Amino acid sequence: MLKRFFLIVLFISLAPLANAQGAAKVERLANLLHLQPMFDVMRQEGITYGDDLDREMLGGAGGIGWQRAINEIYQPERIWLTFLPVFQSELKGADIDAMIAFFESEPGAKIAALELEARQALLDKTIENASKERFHALSEDGSNRMRLLNELVDANDLVEFNVMSALNASYAFYTGMIEGRAFDPAPSDADVLKEVWAQEDEIRLDSTEWLYSYMLLAYEPLSDDELRAYIDFSASKAGRALNAALFSAYDGVTVNVSKALGLTAAQFMHGEDL
Numbered sequence: 001m002l003k004r005f006f007l008i009v010l011f012i013s014l015a016p017l018a019n020a021q022g023a024a025k026v027e028r029l030a031n032l033l034h035l036q037p038m039f040d041v042m043r044q045e046g047i048t049y050g051d052d053l054d055r056e057m058l059g060g061a062g063g064i065g066w067q068r069a070i071n072e073i074y075q076p077e078r079i080w081l082t083f084l085p086v087f088q089s090e091l092k093g094a095d096i097d098a099m100i101a102f103f104e105s106e107p108g109a110k111i112a113a114l115e116l117e118a119r120q121a122l123l124d125k126t127i128e129n130a131s132k133e134r135f136h137a138l139s140e141d142g143s144n145r146m147r148l149l150n151e152l153v154d155a156n157d158l159v160e161f162n163v164m165s166a167l168n169a170s171y172a173f174y175t176g177m178i179e180g181r182a183f184d185p186a187p188s189d190a191d192v193l194k195e196v197w198a199q200e201d202e203i204r205l206d207s208t209e210w211l212y213s214y215m216l217l218a219y220e221p222l223s224d225d226e227l228r229a230y231i232d233f234s235a236s237k238a239g240r241a242l243n244a245a246l247f248s249a250y251d252g253v254t255v256n257v258s259k260a261l262g263l264t265a266a267q268f269m270h271g272e273d274l
Contacts, residue, residue: 022088022092022096023088025096025097025100026084026087026088026091026096028100029091029096029099029100029103029242030084030087032100032103032104032108032109032112033103033112034112034113034115034116035080035083036076036080037116038116038119039076039079039080039083040076041116041119041120041123042074042076042079043074043075043076043079044123045123046070046073046074046257047067047070047071047074048123050066050067050070050073050074050261053261053265054066057265057269058265058268058269062268065268066264066268069264069268070261070264073257073260073261073264074257079253079257082252082253082256083249083250083252083253084249086245086248086249086252087245087246087248087249090244090245090248090249091241091242091245094238094241094242094245095237095238095241096238098236098238099238099239099241099242102233102238102239107222107226107229107230108229108230108233110221110222110226111218111219111222111226111230114218114219114221114222115218117218118214118217118218119214119218121217122213122214122217127217128213131213131214131216131217132209132210132213134213134216135209135212135213135216136209138216139212144224145216145224145227148224148227148228148231149212149215149216149219149227151231152215152227152230152231152234153211153212153215155231155234155235155239155240156234156235156239156240156243156244158211158243159204159207159208159211161243161247162207162210162211163200163203163204163207164251165247165250165251165254166203166206166207167196167197167199167200167203168251168254168255168258169254169255169257169258170196170199170203170258171192171193171196172254172255172256172258172259172262173258173259173261173262174187174192174195174196174262175192175259175262176258176259176260176261176262176263176264176265176266177262177263177265177266178192178262178266179259179262179263179266180262180263180264180265180266180267180269180270181266181270182262182265182266182269182270
């Protein structure tokens with residue numbers, strides 16, 4: 001009886017320790033991927049998008065109240081606290097050690113830094129447009145670099161993940177608008193789904209253009225061997241698990257943000273004081 005009691009105590013004592021160790025590994029991986037600085041970039045992207053919504057939906061009349069609401073929606077710490085639990089949950093049972101090992105290696109660390117730098121650079125519309133023009137110029141040339149990027153995209157279904165996330169965001173935005181009473185009468189869920197799916201072709205084109213433009217910019221300094229190492233990791237079990245966890249967590253953030261944007265836009269359309 002004493003032995004059994006000891007084993008139970010040992011099991012209970014080790015469970016929180018294992019969870020703590022797992023959380024520490026996820027935090028270490030997140031630091032290697034520069035995820036929190038990436039959310040700072042997303043905040044700046046969101047503010048720009050908020051300005052677009054102000055012009056398109058509110059006729060530019062949102063004013064300081066709108067800017068304050070957008071800043072609150074894209075508050076990085078709040079987004080991080082939405083992202084992290086999902087990211088950690090989705091990585092449960094995955095080989096986090098293999099992920100850490102890759103991004104602590106020379107090509108992995110270089111790649112993570114370049115991805116952040118490229119996302120920051122694309123905040124500049126001139127750079128964004130130039131990168132898109134480069135993609136269109138190279139998309140049909142059959143170069144080795146484009147073949148490698150195609151492999152990277154195919155390894156983790158990157159276009160499909162981006163399309164899915166954008167469709168989910170669009171649906172969430174409509175849901176927020178409906179909850180905010182922007183429509184009279186409110187459309188049915190079937191009507192909303194029909195409207196969202198009608199955007200799929202346009203979203204696919206936009207997602208493909210953005211993704212390849214981003215990759216061409218981010219990975220330009222990489223040698224073919226370094227890019228090949230990234231492709232091999234991405235196609236591995238650990239790489240695919242990491243990519244799925246990232247997209248699942250990002251999708252949760254995007255859905256929450258999009259619904260909040262739709263609800264806020266509807267309230268401003270009614271002239272409600274936020």
